[in-house]
Amino acid sequence: MPETTTSAAGEPGARGAYEPTDLTVPTRGRPRASYDRELVHAILDEAYVCHLGFVRDGRPVVLPTLYGRVGERLYVHGSTGSRPLRMADGGPDADPGLAVCLTVTHVDGLVLARSAFHHSVNYRSVVVHGTAYQVTDAEEKRAALDALVDHVVPGRSADSRPANAKELAATAVLRLGLAEVSAKVRTGGVNDEPEDLSLPHWAGVIPLTTRYGTAIPDEDLDPSAALPDYLAAL
Amino acid sequence: MPETTTSAAGEPGARGAYEPTDLTVPTRGRPRASYDRELVHAILDEAYVCHLGFVRDGRPVVLPTLYGRVGERLYVHGSTGSRPLRMADGGPDADPGLAVCLTVTHVDGLVLARSAFHHSVNYRSVVVHGTAYQVTDAEEKRAALDALVDHVVPGRSADSRPANAKELAATAVLRLGLAEVSAKVRTGGVNDEPEDLSLPHWAGVIPLTTRYGTAIPDEDLDPSAALPDYLAAL
Structure with missing residues (x-):
């Protein structure tokens, strides 16, 4: 099982990338970077939690949070009192937005090489850079909240x-466009040095699944309430 | 299965916290915050990948990366050419360090409430704030790299x-002390409004495991090479 890497799916501006x-x-690991839209969507849609990074008082903050995707937009939500959501709200006249980095990672396997140096994990990750804005349009906000619920279990929002008026008012939603996006994928086996192949250490991959x-x-x-089909199918 | 939350394990400065x-x-979710040392260590030790946040040109960056723990120190590593590791290296005379936020999250279950608003996930997370410094001491670097390998599979480094001299020279290691640390844990069941309990929607928790x-x-x-016991036991 040789290591395989996913390369960029297209030239800048190519359809689907x-x-x-x-x-x-x-700067590093460039052969593993991909800009393929379908791959990015698939990685985003499979995870439950993203890690949302922003800058507060000059320092980085990274918080796990639920998210949803509608086409080329991601949505995160929170209480209207939460820090990132308050920070993104510059007032009704001029929302300056909040610079964020939203990252999603799946760990698919443990890669055990003969050498300590070549130990690794198989993974799929997406990193989204951009500016997040508060959603103020009522219809977009409802669609975003549906997407957040359907992201947990497809079809669940129906x-x-x-949400009622009080719940909607208590919930702030941030929108982040998918524009500056990259995926990184490592798959396959160990990548040992040729001179290490005869060492007496077991080498291979331990797959991980959720x-x-x-x-x-x-x-x-x-x-007497039956489990709905869409949950039984999980 | 009522929702239970973990509260702070001790007063400021208490032993074990x-x-x-x-x-x-x-600012939000304070009842779920904990500063318990054992809980923090357990959450850190169980995950394979952390999300490391730092600030570059004023913008947040969040990257998934492997890590290891030795007592009250976390270590991440990377190529000496990688961005965060170069940024942490202010030269041999005065390493200014790199302000980071390192976050680890486990998703333990999908919480399906009758109301869209109360959908959630059960999770355990740790957020570490601090300044990361390049490890320059050769012995500490070796111990850190062992910890990184043993974090993937305990006992594997032996x-x-x-790593040989060339590999050591190509690897940079950052140290982050566990000082400004908090855990958040959500466990238990759905948290619906009393007036929603009779709604005809299935409600409950779908556990998730790795x-x-x-x-x-x-x-x-x-x-003919047998799988070592420490791997067969996984």
């Missing part, structure tokens, strides 16, 4: 009570 | 070829 920029071309456990019904749920 | 600071006391797959031996491995 994001345009590489100074922010999205890595099988839950929609498994759904048995659903635990809420204690107040009618015991 | 990190001291809360302006950076580590959240069963692999140690599973190890069957080990895939390297194609150059002697077919």
Whole structure:
């Protein structure tokens, strides 16, 4: 199982690819970078939590948070009192936005080489750079919140009570456009030095997968309530 | 299964707890914050990848990376040419360090409430604020690299070829002390409004776990080589 890497899917501006920029071309590991739109979407859609980075008082802050995607827009939400959401709100006249970096990572396997140096993990990650703005349009906000719920389980927003006016008012939503985006993927096997191949250390890959456990019904749920098909299918 | 939250394990300065600071006391979700040392260590030790945030040209950058822990120090590594590692190197006389935020998150379950608003995930996260410094001491660097390998699989560093001089020279290691640290944990069930309990939507938790797959031996491995016990035990 040789190591394989995903290369850039297209030239700058190519259909189906994001345009590489100074922010999205890595200084290292360039062969693993990809700007392919479908790959980026697939990595984003599979994860539950992103890590949202922003700058506060000159220092970096990285917080895990749920997110949703609608086409080429990502949405994160939070209480209207939370720090990043307050920071993005420059007032109704001129929202300056909040510079963010939103990163999503899947760890797919442990790569155990014969040499300590070549230990690694197989992974898929997406890094999105951009400016996040508060969503003020009521219709966009509703669609964003649906996307956040459907991101947890596809189809779930249609099988839950929609947010009411009070809940909508208590929730702030940030929009981040997918423009400065890159993916990195490592797949395949170990990458040992030729002179190390005969060393007496086991080498290979331990795959990692995320498994759904048995659903635990809420204690107040009618015991006769069946698990919906879209949940049973997980 | 009512929702339970973990509260602060101790007063500031208490034994076994990190001291809360302006950076580590959240503005929201305070009941879920914990400064318990054992909890923080357990969350850190279980994950494979952290999300490392730093500021470059005034903008946030969040990159996934491997890490290791030795007591109250975390270590990340990378090529000496990589951006954060170059940024942390202010020269041999005065390393100014690099302000970072290192975050680790486990998603333990999908929390499906009757209302869209109360959808959530069960999670455990740790956020570390601090200044990262390049490790220049050769012995500390070796111990840090061992910790990085043992973080992937405990005991693995003893069963692999140690880094040679060339590999050591090509690898930069950053040290981040565990001082400004907080954990957040959400466990338990859904948290619906009382008036929503009779709605006809399934509600409950879908647990998520990480599973190890069957080990895939390297194609150059002697077919008679047995999987070591410490890997078979995963």
